[in-house]
Amino acid sequence: QEETCTPGDDTCIASPKPNRKLKATFQNLSPYRADVHFDDGRFGNYVATLETNGEKVTIDSFAGHRFFITRHGVREGLVDPSTDEQYFFTVKETNNVDDAVEFTLPSTAAPSKTKCKDRYPVCVNEAERGECTRNPGWMIVNCCKSCDEKEGYGKYLDSKVRCTRERLNATIPAWENGSLDALFTKWATEDKYKPYEPRVISSPNKVYNAQHEGPWIMVFDNFLDDYEINDLMKGANFGDGFQRSTDQGSVIAGSGEKEKKISTHRTSSNAWCRRECEELDGVKRVSDRIEDFTGISQNNYESLQILKYNVGEYYKTHHDSSGGKDNSVSGHRILTFFLYLNNVLEGGETRFTNLDISVEPKRGRALVWPSVLNEDPTMSDLRMYHEARPVTKGIKFAANHWIHQYDSKNENLWGCSGSFA
Numbered sequence: 001q002e003e004t005c006t007p008g009d010d011t012c013i014a015s016p017k018p019n020r021k022l023k024a025t026f027q028n029l030s031p032y033r034a035d036v037h038f039d040d041g042r043f044g045n046y047v048a049t050l051e052t053n054g055e056k057v058t059i060d061s062f063a064g065h066r067f068f069i070t071r072h073g074v075r076e077g078l079v080d081p082s083t084d085e086q087y088f089f090t091v092k093e094t095n096n097v098d099d100a101v102e103f104t105l106p107s108t109a110a111p112s113k114t115k116c117k118d119r120y121p122v123c124v125n126e127a128e129r130g131e132c133t134r135n136p137g138w139m140i141v142n143c144c145k146s147c148d149e150k151e152g153y154g155k156y157l158d159s160k161v162r163c164t165r166e167r168l169n170a171t172i173p174a175w176e177n178g179s180l181d182a183l184f185t186k187w188a189t190e191d192k193y194k195p196y197e198p199r200v201i202s203s204p205n206k207v208y209n210a211q212h213e214g215p216w217i218m219v220f221d222n223f224l225d226d227y228e229i230n231d232l233m234k235g236a237n238f239g240d241g242f243q244r245s246t247d248q249g250s251v252i253a254g255s256g257e258k259e260k261k262i263s264t265h266r267t268s269s270n271a272w273c274r275r276e277c278e279e280l281d282g283v284k285r286v287s288d289r290i291e292d293f294t295g296i297s298q299n300n301y302e303s304l305q306i307l308k309y310n311v312g313e314y315y316k317t318h319h320d321s322s323g324g325k326d327n328s329v330s331g332h333r334i335l336t337f338f339l340y341l342n343n344v345l346e347g348g349e350t351r352f353t354n355l356d357i358s359v360e361p362k363r364g365r366a367l368v369w370p371s372v373l374n375e376d377p378t379m380s381d382l383r384m385y386h387e388a389r390p391v392t393k394g395i396k397f398a399a400n401h402w403i404h405q406y407d408s409k410n411e412n413l414w415g416c417s418g419s420f421a
């Protein structure tokens, strides 16, 4: 027999009719932007964002579906302050003729006052099987309670305690004053680099046949071979694959979490090459060669990022490092190793906007530029603003390693870069 519940009757558990579609409408009356996640019993799947102005969002659902609500952009739960319980909504059978169920996040909903919490029931198991030490950044922020019980990691929830250079062994800088000049000079002069077809685009005093006088910019026209390009293209589709590029918003919690925002100045897609992608033989060869060229440990690199620009897509003028000094654990991005993976039919040049220098994409070519000053690598070089011109015909594939002054792997592992992927 089939039983249905009247809307609002939370004590009623109806026998679900699994194939009947229901419309679930969510409304947010709280002052916090909120995300709705489908509860899959593990970490959930993001479904929709609820704005604070009482706007409603309706999604297709089925009886038995369960949803939980977090603060927007991060996984911090929104709770009922009187019970400290996170909001969960379960779609129940209804007698409504329009097959619609409604959930309202009340005006009192707020992040919990208890900071060291488990955000998911599976945290207990994850901590038990050693994830707090294997993947500490993500676990401390998302499973604080379990990681505190298991490893005493509760104290690290505060990013000011967790994220110091001393704790993370990030105290030795890759570059001293003068390292930058020495490195580019070596590339321009030593026989070892000749097979890679080095060319000096720009150099101080226009040394080594540079086309321009200015900061160091070099290309190696024969940096990648077909095998390496194939593996980079293959690896881009592992994991989450290409995603619309995002920017980091501001820090929203003491844990150091930052909201992700769809980028407006960068309309391309990008894929992070991690785990299985990093293990590909051709990908390893590329990162190893960059390590050999720069003499800077791969620990200082952000994961290889693979970029894809369709017609009309671009990356507006920006600087790869932050202005002034950089007190984050990994410090400045000191060097960008940029790799072109295909020939673009038209457009897609990398253009240094303050220098009026344009470099065309060419399959296998590497373009290398610093983002800091030779005389003081703790300061960013404001001449290095650049953009990716829109692709006007065809498609552009490229990859980059952003190289930091200090260890960046540990910074990521411990959740100190604002990203908890």
Ligand SMILES: O=C(O)CCC(=O)C(=O)O
Binding pocket: 307, 315, 320, 336, 338, 348, 349, 350, 351, 386, 387, 388, 389, 398, 400
């Ligand atoms: O796509 C390009 O040509 C430049 C991309 C870029 O600026 C970067 O990866 O930092």
Ligand SMILES: [Fe+2]
Binding pocket: 318, 319, 320, 386
């Ligand atoms: Fe850039």
